[in-house]
Amino acid sequence: MAKAHSVTEAELARLTSLASELTCRRCIEDRYFLRKLVRDYLEDDRTDLDDVVERCGQDPEHLALVVRDHLATFSESELLELLRRIAGVCGAVERLGFDPFDPRREEARRLGRRFINCREQQIALALGAGLFFLMCLVPPWKMERWQKPSRDACVTLCPQADRQVEVRFAGYHFAFTGPPAPEPPRPETGQYVVYHWYWEMQLLQWLGLAVVVVAACALLRDHRSFDERIAALEAERNGERPDGQGGAPVPPVDYSGPVHEQVWLDEQEGAALHYLDREGVPHAGRLTVEWCLAPHVSVWSLPSADGPAKTWVISGDLPTDYLTGPHVSGARSAVRAFAERWIDVSRHMLEGRCHPTIRIGDPDDPDRMKELGDLLRRRADLLLRWAGDDAVWRGSE
Incomplete structure (x- = not known):
């Protein structure tokens, strides 16, 4: 695996x-x-x-x-x-x-592997970037004092070069204004001064800044492992604080949001189409969602090939089933019809008998039949409650 x-x-x-x-x-x-x-x-x-x-x-x-x-x-x-x-x-x-x-699990896995995985590190990086910009904006400069050769020196084919007398740090200056103006040679000494960008000091400053930022990020990093992050997520899901001290419940992941709901609907449509294929019900490869309560139940429809009546399919956290008939006028009516059918089937199963037209479970295992019948009856009762709740259907009819 x-x-x-x-x-x-x-x-x-x-x-x-x-x-x-x-x-x-x-x-x-x-x-x-x-x-x-x-x-x-x-x-x-x-x-x-x-x-x-x-x-x-x-x-x-x-x-x-x-x-x-x-x-x-x-x-x-x-x-x-x-x-x-x-x-x-x-x-x-x-x-x-x-x-x-829970989609947050993928985020927990990603953060557990990343070096930069918390807000404090991002702040440290932002401060480091700001300091780097300031260093580039106001760089260090150095002063160089040079000595011209003496006029009494012999004139040869290879004249003597100017000799560097002194080098020292000359402070910081705004980059866009340029270096200080060079000083002309002094007649009495033959010395003159020029200014240059002190790139050696600049590189050392950049290196020091990088070391400080990396060290800060290493100290601020969230060192929790993936297992520890998952334990914290589950504690939140169960309404507990990660430290086990309890606290106010944290709402679960909203699977009914537009993104998660559409993903869930795509999965349910595939499951419903697979079920119709297995039952030999013809279809065009697409269903129309008429109502859903993600991630619990979805109701789908497709035109019947035999007439104006629709074929209705139900899927979700319950048995997948379908029905066709002119007595079903809409999704709410279909939910009620499914519930009534399941109540009838569950009654037979709880009594240890096989339903005349619908078979669920193994008739030779009565205990298992009763277990499935009880589960089916509870699902049917839930459908009936939804069918009778106007708030659930507000905006869907």
């Missing part, structure tokens, strides 16, 4: 464990899903596809082994996407006890 990027190693192990558990359960409940998983697992060697599918359906231990080996090839993002499809965002977070979908 690829190295974790937005979760810690311990969290990655929990992610893999939950993904394996939910995938095995989904394979038991959905033969089509099992066959697709085995086909992906075998890749090009599909000669034993039917035999492996049959054995996985009969031997839970072999199924768990196949699922574990298959998930070992998944990257972290693929694992998260699998959990999102099977359990939904809220369901996965509830089961895991942490939120692997």
